[in-house]
Amino acid sequence: MLKEERHQFILNEVRIHNKVLLTDIADLLKVSVDTVRRDIKELHNSDQLKKVHGGAVSLGFNTYSPVGKKVYSLEKKSQIAEKAITLIKEGQVILLSGGTTNLELARRLPSKMQLTCFTPSLPIAVQLLTKSNVEVIFIGGRLSKDSQITVGGSAINMLSEIKVDICFLGTNSIHPVEGLTEFDWEIVQMKKAMIHSSRKVVSPCISEKIGSLQRYKICGADEVDVLITELEPWDIKLDAFKTMNLQLL
Amino acid sequence: MLKEERHQFILNEVRIHNKVLLTDIADLLKVSVDTVRRDIKELHNSDQLKKVHGGAVSLGFNTYSPVGKKVYSLEKKSQIAEKAITLIKEGQVILLSGGTTNLELARRLPSKMQLTCFTPSLPIAVQLLTKSNVEVIFIGGRLSKDSQITVGGSAINMLSEIKVDICFLGTNSIHPVEGLTEFDWEIVQMKKAMIHSSRKVVSPCISEKIGSLQRYKICGADEVDVLITELEPWDIKLDAFKTMNLQLL
DNA sequence: ATGAGTATTTCGATTTTTTGCAAGAACACT
DNA sequence: AGTGTTCTTGCAAAAAATCGAAATACTCAT
Numbered sequence: 183m184l185k186e187e188r189h190q191f192i193l194n195e196v197r198i199h200n201k202v203l204l205t206d207i208a209d210l211l212k213v214s215v216d217t218v219r220r221d222i223k224e225l226h227n228s229d230q231l232k233k234v235h236g237g238a239v240s241l242g243f244n245t246y247s248p249v250g251k252k253v254y255s256l257e258k259k260s261q262i263a264e265k266a267i268t269l270i271k272e273g274q275v276i277l278l279s280g281g282t283t284n285l286e287l288a289r290r291l292p293s294k295m296q297l298t299c300f301t302p303s304l305p306i307a308v309q310l311l312t313k314s315n316v317e318v319i320f321i322g323g324r325l326s327k328d329s330q331i332t333v334g335g336s337a338i339n340m341l342s343e344i345k346v347d348i349c350f351l352g353t354n355s356i357h358p359v360e361g362l363t364e365f366d367w368e369i370v371q372m373k374k375a376m377i378h379s380s381r382k383v384v385s386p387c388i389s390e391k392i393g394s395l396q397r398y399k400i401c402g403a404d405e406v407d408v409l410i411t412e413l414e415p416w417d418i419k420l421d422a423f424k425t426m427n428l429q430l431l
Numbered sequence: 432m433l434k435e436e437r438h439q440f441i442l443n444e445v446r447i448h449n450k451v452l453l454t455d456i457a458d459l460l461k462v463s464v465d466t467v468r469r470d471i472k473e474l475h476n477s478d479q480l481k482k483v484h485g486g487a488v489s490l491g492f493n494t495y496s497p498v499g500k501k502v503y504s505l506e507k508k509s510q511i512a513e514k515a516i517t518l519i520k521e522g523q524v525i526l527l528s529g530g531t532t533n534l535e536l537a538r539r540l541p542s543k544m545q546l547t548c549f550t551p552s553l554p555i556a557v558q559l560l561t562k563s564n565v566e567v568i569f570i571g572g573r574l575s576k577d578s579q580i581t582v583g584g585s586a587i588n589m590l591s592e593i594k595v596d597i598c599f600l601g602t603n604s605i606h607p608v609e610g611l612t613e614f615d616w617e618i619v620q621m622k623k624a625m626i627h628s629s630r631k632v633v634s635p636c637i638s639e640k641i642g643s644l645q646r647y648k649i650c651g652a653d654e655v656d657v658l659i660t661e662l663e664p665w666d667i668k669l670d671a672f673k674t675m676n677l678q679l680l
Numbered sequence: 681a682t683g684a685g686t687a688t689t690t691c692g693a694t695t696t697t698t699t700g701c702a703a704g705a706a707c708a709c710t
Numbered sequence: 711a712g713t714g715t716t717c718t719t720g721c722a723a724a725a726a727a728t729c730g731a732a733a734t735a736c737t738c739a740t
Binding site: 235304311317320322325332340 | 433434435551553556559560566567569570572574576581586
Binding site: 185213214216217220235236 | 688689690691697698
């Protein structure tokens with residue numbers, strides 16, 4: 183029994199069961215628990231599973247949870263959210279795409295503010311339920327499990343029937359020349375429809391995403407009215423956007 | 432049972448029910464309350480939920496909860512859910528209304544079963560996201576904060592465009608003469624539309640709701656095809672329904 | 681083929697973690 | 711105020727992790 187064989191076996195077990203017990207593996211493979219422990223430690227160090235007391239669990243064991251999910255760059259996203267909120271006025275109708283930045287925005291919405299809020303994002307809808315003065319309207323449709331937003335014809339259809347004041351379009355990649363891009367075609371369609379349904383398009387975007395590029399194009403950078411980052415508007419990283427017809431915040 | 436597993440289980444329960452009781456979890460997991468207490472303390476320290484006296488609640492969530500319902504009737508609802516699942520066949524298209532019993536049903540859906548599932552309920556949609564083989568289609572519309580389901584013209588409109596195999600219609604009150612009733616007018620409209628969109632109407636209902644009555648009528652008891660309770664079909668409490676054209680389960 | 685050097689595995693002793701239990705304090709509800 | 715629950719704290723048993731040493735296997739140059 184080669185070490186590599188054991189590793190594959192363990193990974194396979196983890197894939198199937200989402201968890202393994204040290205003792206089970208030792209039993210099945212007829213080796214000592216020490217060996218299995220060492221194997222699992224190695225796999226843990228190479229990020230192929232997560233070692234826990236008594237065994238190991240699959241890495242993506244809990245990665246679907248809308249709450250509890252670790253939000254990266256939370257600090258930056260909070261700053262962006264705070265800036266974004268200054269754009270919203272009492273009584274307006276807004277549209278929130280998915281994404282953790284927008285989730286942060288939703289969380290920080292003043293609950294005393296009277297608003298109507300459209301969204302195709304499940305986590306954001308859940309969050310908005312806590313805001314008693316916000317009327318939440320969910321864009322229905324087929325739910326994409328990865329992004330936890332609705333997509334597809336029905337959702338786009340519903341979007342085609344509305345015209346909101348501001349759309350906050352969370353974006354994965356923004357590039358001064360290539361504009362906003364995404365890697366998921368269905369989400370691209372959704373975002374295009376969202377832009378079309380809005381008088382004003384605001385793109386909250388953490389600076390590390392600036393200049394990156396994905397497979398499919400949503401729209402040109404000049405179609406965005408306001409670009410919000412955690413940086414100061416005059417930051418050198420934003421130079422490429424300064425000549426454009428968009429507001430930096 | 433790994434600690435990690437318990438943690439995931441607890442988080443999942445919190446996500447579904449918005450709250451958990453120490454004793455419930457201890458019971459379900461067959462461990463002592465001390466262990467659960469410790470688990471919840473850890474999850475609390477890592478900001479994954481909020482520890483409260485007697486249990487834990489979801490972060491930032493309006494704890495709308497069936498008021499003062501100390502006994503969560505989890506046991507009964509699980510039984511009903513298990514029975515309900517036997518009615519579902521591979522490949523079918525089903526419609527789930529809101530309610531905690533249906534939530535339990537959604538939770539227990541075998542994840543290997545291929546299904547298409549419509550629902551206007553936010554918590555149920557969240558729960559269904561974890562089922563990789565279930566296609567989830569959310570009925571969009573205005574979100575009612577109390578019931579956490581979508582209501583209103585848009586939702587009813589979307590319902591009018593579908594025809595599903597089975598509808599599981601969670602109900603607050605069922606009465607042999609007066610039929611299914613609700614206290615919220617908008618939800619009544621939704622449920623009427625749901626019945627209309629379904630070939631077969633199944634009503635999961637815990638026995639304590641039998642014979643109760645609310646302000647508005649959804650439909651007659653005979654419009655329900657199957658009534659599922661936690662009781663045996665020949666139980667004396669169900670006598671009033673035995674002469675009707677509906678199946679007891 | 682041989683033997684030195686290295687890697688892998690096993691074993692035993694010790695330490696750490698986890699878990700359940702119990703007694704008294706703190707808390708919620710009437 | 712009284713009465714159940716729930717919390718805290720300390721403790722002990724069991725399970726798991728760690729560490730060092732010894733045994734075994736494997737590599738490779740001679």
